[in-house]
Amino acid sequence: MKKLYFGSNLKMYKTIRETTEYLQELIRRTEDLDRNEMELFIIPSFTSLADAAKIARQKQLLLGAQNMCWEEQGQFTGEVSPIMLNELGLDLVMIGHSERRHVFLETDAQENQKVKSALEHGMKTLLCIGETGEQKQYGLSPEVLRTQLKIGFYGVSPEHIPNIWVAYEPVWSIGVNGIPASSEYAEEMHKLIKETLAEIFGEEGRKIPVLYGGSVSPQNADEMIVKPSVDGLFVGRSAWEAGKFDALIRSAMEAYKKVSTCMVG
Ligand code: PGA
Numbered sequence: 001m002k003k004l005y006f007g008s009n010l011k012m013y014k015t016i017r018e019t020t021e022y023l024q025e026l027i028r029r030t031e032d033l034d035r036n037e038m039e040l041f042i043i044p045s046f047t048s049l050a051d052a053a054k055i056a057r058q059k060q061l062l063l064g065a066q067n068m069c070w071e072e073q074g075q076f077t078g079e080v081s082p083i084m085l086n087e088l089g090l091d092l093v094m095i096g097h098s099e100r101r102h103v104f105l106e107t108d109a110q111e112n113q114k115v116k117s118a119l120e121h122g123m124k125t126l127l128c129i130g131e132t133g134e135q136k137q138y139g140l141s142p143e144v145l146r147t148q149l150k151i152g153f154y155g156v157s158p159e160h161i162p163n164i165w166v167a168y169e170p171v172w173s174i175g176v177n178g179i180p181a182s183s184e185y186a187e188e189m190h191k192l193i194k195e196t197l198a199e200i201f202g203e204e205g206r207k208i209p210v211l212y213g214g215s216v217s218p219q220n221a222d223e224m225i226v227k228p229s230v231d232g233l234f235v236g237r238s239a240w241e242a243g244k245f246d247a248l249i250r251s252a253m254e255a256y257k258k259v260s261t262c263m264v265g
């Protein structure tokens with residue numbers, strides 16, 4: 001059975017106190033889940049990271065940053081560098097979330113610089129990709145995803161594969177106005193992503209976990225996770241209460257186990 005990935009980006013929500021309380025509760029609730037079967041990660045605000053890092057130390061939970069500058073230091077007002085993230089002992093950095101691309105107008109070339117810098121600084125790197133509703137409407141999803149992957153990982157050596165994760169988050173599916181992708185559509189795109197990763201990195205590229213994100217909820221998590229090319233769920237709103245996220249994870253893990261036992265049997 002493959003390892004499953006469950007994580008949440010807390011976006012610009014939760015104060016330091018709210019974040020630490022959330023993490024403590026999530027760790028307590030998920031304590032019994034076997035970390036060989038699943039990886040749990042949370043990506044809180046920058047201001048919460050120092051306190052969150054103290055709580056996540058026992059590695060029951062990987063902790064990530066929502067963004068990073070590619071430079072180690074310099075005249076980059078308002079940015080946070082990989083050295084600063086390393087200083088906190090962070091495990092992970094997310095690059096190219098839809099809101100970074102579409103609200104803050106980051107380009108594929110900038111995501112590439114960030115990806116390379118994060119990997120060179122030893123962090124796991126979660127590259128987020130996804131097409132807009134308009135691009136989907138014109139039948140361009142495959143082209144868009146392939147472009148984001150090919151530029152995003154341009155010049156990245158396959159030796160970094162163990163530290164690379166990808167999240168497929170269609171822009172039209174994210175947030176309160178998002179429409180969740182069907183599990184069939186997600187599977188089709190995940191397959192294409194895996195093929196592209198194999199093209200970029202060689203066959204080993206297929207080992208890179210590809211997570212689905214965008215309006216994941218208790219209603220669709222189980223049918224998403226059982227799809228063969230979906231390795232995990234990257235959850236927003238439905239993860240921001242520890243109890244609800246724990247329940248979603250448990251249900252998805254059970255659904256996955258049921259399907260994989262059927263396949264073996
Ligand atoms: P959502 O957010 O689950 O609230 O749609 C997903 C995301 O932006 O990662």
